[in-house]
Amino acid sequence: MIKILNVSYHYPGGKGIMNISFDLSNREFALLVGKTGAGKTTLFRLISQEIRAEAGEVQLEWNDNRYLSGKLRYRDLPKWRRALGIVYQDNRLLDDRTVLENVKLAAMCDRSLTLNPKERALSALGLVGLSHKPHSMPKELSAGEAQRVAIARAIVNEPFALLADEPVSHLDKETSDEIISLLMQLNNAGTAMLIATHQPERFELCKPRVIRLEQGRVIEK
Amino acid sequence: MIFFALREGWRNFRNLGILGLLTLVSLAITLIVIGISARGYFLVEEWTEDLLGKFEIEAFLDPRIDSSAVSHLQADIYNLSEVQSVRFISKATAAERFERQFGGELLNLLAYNPLPPSFVVTMAPSLDPTETWSLTANVIKTMKGVEDVVYQGELLNQVQDFYRSAAKTLFIIVSLTLILSFGFTIMTVYSAIRSREDFIHIVLICGGSRAMARGPFVAMGMYYGIAGGLFASASLFGIGEILLLGWGIVADIPLYYPAGLVTIGAIVGMMGAGWAAGRRIRGM
Numbered sequence: 001m002i003k004i005l006n007v008s009y010h011y012p013g014g015k016g017i018m019n020i021s022f023d024l025s026n027r028e029f030a031l032l033v034g035k036t037g038a039g040k041t042t043l044f045r046l047i048s049q050e051i052r053a054e055a056g057e058v059q060l061e062w063n064d065n066r067y068l069s070g071k072l073r074y075r076d077l078p079k080w081r082r083a084l085g086i087v088y089q090d091n092r093l094l095d096d097r098t099v100l101e102n103v104k105l106a107a108m109c110d111r112s113l114t115l116n117p118k119e120r121a122l123s124a125l126g127l128v129g130l131s132h133k134p135h136s137m138p139k140e141l142s143a144g145e146a147q148r149v150a151i152a153r154a155i156v157n158e159p160f161a162l163l164a165d166e167p168v169s170h171l172d173k174e175t176s177d178e179i180i181s182l183l184m185q186l187n188n189a190g191t192a193m194l195i196a197t198h199q200p201e202r203f204e205l206c207k208p209r210v211i212r213l214e215q216g217r218v219i220e221k
Numbered sequence: 222m223i224f225f226a227l228r229e230g231w232r233n234f235r236n237l238g239i240l241g242l243l244t245l246v247s248l249a250i251t252l253i254v255i256g257i258s259a260r261g262y263f264l265v266e267e268w269t270e271d272l273l274g275k276f277e278i279e280a281f282l283d284p285r286i287d288s289s290a291v292s293h294l295q296a297d298i299y300n301l302s303e304v305q306s307v308r309f310i311s312k313a314t315a316a317e318r319f320e321r322q323f324g325g326e327l328l329n330l331l332a333y334n335p336l337p338p339s340f341v342v343t344m345a346p347s348l349d350p351t352e353t354w355s356l357t358a359n360v361i362k363t364m365k366g367v368e369d370v371v372y373q374g375e376l377l378n379q380v381q382d383f384y385r386s387a388a389k390t391l392f393i394i395v396s397l398t399l400i401l402s403f404g405f406t407i408m409t410v411y412s413a414i415r416s417r418e419d420f421i422h423i424v425l426i427c428g429g430s431r432a433m434a435r436g437p438f439v440a441m442g443m444y445y446g447i448a449g450g451l452f453a454s455a456s457l458f459g460i461g462e463i464l465l466l467g468w469g470i471v472a473d474i475p476l477y478y479p480a481g482l483v484t485i486g487a488i489v490g491m492m493g494a495g496w497a498a499g500r501r502i503r504g505m
Contacts, residue, residue: 106427
């Protein structure tokens, strides 16, 4: 479970988020909806602890683990981040390595899992339907395939929740549906989903809970 | 983790382009300066020791001294610390040496041998020869049977001053070069790391530790240091063989020099890269 408790953060220019609170239960599928600048990405960065909240707390609970962002020690930060899978709009694949190497790099960040990183990377690529392209370079992939690789990288360490920032906004309808279908499969398999989007209609099939942001505030949850 | 760092570091090392070249050149220039300075320092030290080895203290004895007193005196002088050897020059030997140097006419004219017997004392190498030699000469002077003691004190002072000033200059050159190079290495590695921020971000956001994100850059610094060391060694040998052979500065460089330069390069590269990567990663 992810709990956002009265979280605020301001950028020097004045924008940011103000006093936001909501929960994301295990296995839940939620959309974070809002226009550009509403604070969706800021919220993701706060959840992943790329930035620290000025006020309020983020709480993560999974299996027997419970961490509060305010009391998070630096040595626990990798564990916190491994509990979350993150997918970016621009996928952020490393161009100087193959698909398999991109996913394996993430897998190497968690040595506590039983299978070795390569086996886990191949398994994650299988889940996203790309087991036939492990040695392709990111530049050789279509936009949809690249996003699938980004998803494989995000799930390779078996996170309890996946945060995806505008995962389909730059994809055509057909490819977008494929990616959404993949996200639904992962959700059905037990991974909670928090998807930031300004196109909620694309996710109608998932019957998601909608958390609506406007000018840094939650106006519906 | 080490293999990961070495492998990723190698990937960075190969892919950095102009920034990598700058890092390599800065490290290589540093190591060349260190190599030449170190070689120069050891050569100055060798020259100084060689020169000091030719200096002697000469103690002139009472002409009436008997052979038993000579033996005792010789043993007493030999027992002084810093004295390496004591050679006795009898009146007859002194006359022979005089004749060899200046001809026999003067001695023949005098019809007797006015030259006193003496001891020629050679000294062991020491950190402060001027002080040691002066002290030893004064002690010998007070010994019974010794009439006078002479040595090239002024020349000794000059040699020692030259040695000290050369060592100081080389030390300053090496220190400044090291500081400049360290700074330049950090700057170039810092820029290199900026160009690989995507890698650092992905490692950290996927739950990798800071050490995991920093390790490849430390390894990259090591590779640059090793490459810089090899380049510097090749340059030093090349300069020695082609340009400066006659100067004797870098000719006949011992084989442990390349190993030393490569090691210094690797240490400077690792420290610079580790520091720069640590600063870059902090707060991510």
